[in-house]
Amino acid sequence: MDKISIKKINYLDTFPVRSAVLRQGKPIETCSFLGDETVGTTHFGLYIENNIIGVASVFTSNNENFDNKTQLQLRGMAILKEYQNMGFGKLLIEEIFNFIESTQVELLWFNARESAVPFYEKLGCIKKGTSFEIPEIGTHFLMYKYFNI
Numbered sequence: 001m002d003k004i005s006i007k008k009i010n011y012l013d014t015f016p017v018r019s020a021v022l023r024q025g026k027p028i029e030t031c032s033f034l035g036d037e038t039v040g041t042t043h044f045g046l047y048i049e050n051n052i053i054g055v056a057s058v059f060t061s062n063n064e065n066f067d068n069k070t071q072l073q074l075r076g077m078a079i080l081k082e083y084q085n086m087g088f089g090k091l092l093i094e095e096i097f098n099f100i101e102s103t104q105v106e107l108l109w110f111n112a113r114e115s116a117v118p119f120y121e122k123l124g125c126i127k128k129g130t131s132f133e134i135p136e137i138g139t140h141f142l143m144y145k146y147f148n149i
Contacts, residue, residue, distance in 0.1 A: 002048045004088075006095045009045035011036035014055040014076055021078035022137075033075055035059045042099065046079070046092045054079040054092050058099070063109045065128060065142065068149075072100060074110035093123055100147045107146055114139040 011032075018031040035041050040060030045052045061073040074096065079089045100108055111134065112120050117127060125145045134140050 004091070005047045006044055006092060007047070009043045009052075009055070011041070011043050011057070013045055013052065014043050014057060017052060017055045017078050017080060018076050020080060022076065033057070033059075035061065044092060044095060044099075046088055046095075048083075053083045054088050056092050056096055058096060058108070063142070066107055066109060066144065068107040068146075070103075070105045071107045071109060072105050074108055077110075077116075089119060090123065093120075097123075097145070097147070103148070105147055106149050107144055109142065109144040111140040112143045113137075114141065117141055117143070 014036075015028060015031040019026075019028055023030045036043075036057070038059070041057060043057045044055065046054035056077040057075050058072045059075060060071075062068075062071045063073070077089070077092070079092070096108075108125075110120075112125075112127075114131060120143050121127070123145075125143045128142045128144060131139050131141055
């Protein structure tokens, strides 16, 4: 069995997976998110042996739709296509949930692609409001999960 590990990584290490999954056909610069280099941002990489196959990032960012004082935003969640639907996304999200539970953060929120909503709902996340479009990316829903309340 191959060794699976999840570790904190540098934001630049997220680019190959972000590019392949979230920004196909777009310039590599589109893989850089505002806040990637901020102190309050944590990036996670999922590895099989020494090969990165999944990434996700959490940013200190408050969404005006929630009253919680301490919030994190999930962004850039991606698993390489050949590893999707094999449980790796769940492993990565559960690691992020464990990370959040070890903090004082009360809420994780994110904009989920329409196709990913069922995945997040199975992990206890809740949709808020109606769908909206992110130009050149597609239909999304605001989703969230409470912690440490």
